[in-house]
Amino acid sequence: MSFTSLLIDTFTPQTVTRTADNVGNYTESWANGTAFKGRLSILSASEGMAADKVTVYATHKLYCDASVTLSEADRVTFGSRTFEVRTVQQPSALSTGIGHLEALLLEVD
Helix, strand or coil: CCHHHHCCEEEEEEEEEEEECCCCCEEEEEEECCCEEEEEEECCHHHHHHHHHCCCCCCEEEEEECCCCCCCCCEEEECCEEEEEEEEECCCCHHHCCCEEEEEEEEEC
């Protein structure tokens, strides 16, 4: 079984655009990127505590192909659910062209 065969769900990345208003503030809008396949896993209590010790609070982990572009400023949608990207890790040997990404996510209302 290959890693890509485990990526069974479709996610949409979103990037924020900030537009200045006339009173010194700004408004935010989210633009959808290209959908990608991934797999969502809820964090266990011990994983959540470990993440919290490095001042990152997360509820889920997203696994996806290394070709996906995600950053901590983005968010990801999955159906009607929205997640803020907290961290993005590259645990595999990406210099060889083989690998995957793991992103810690926080589900928001």
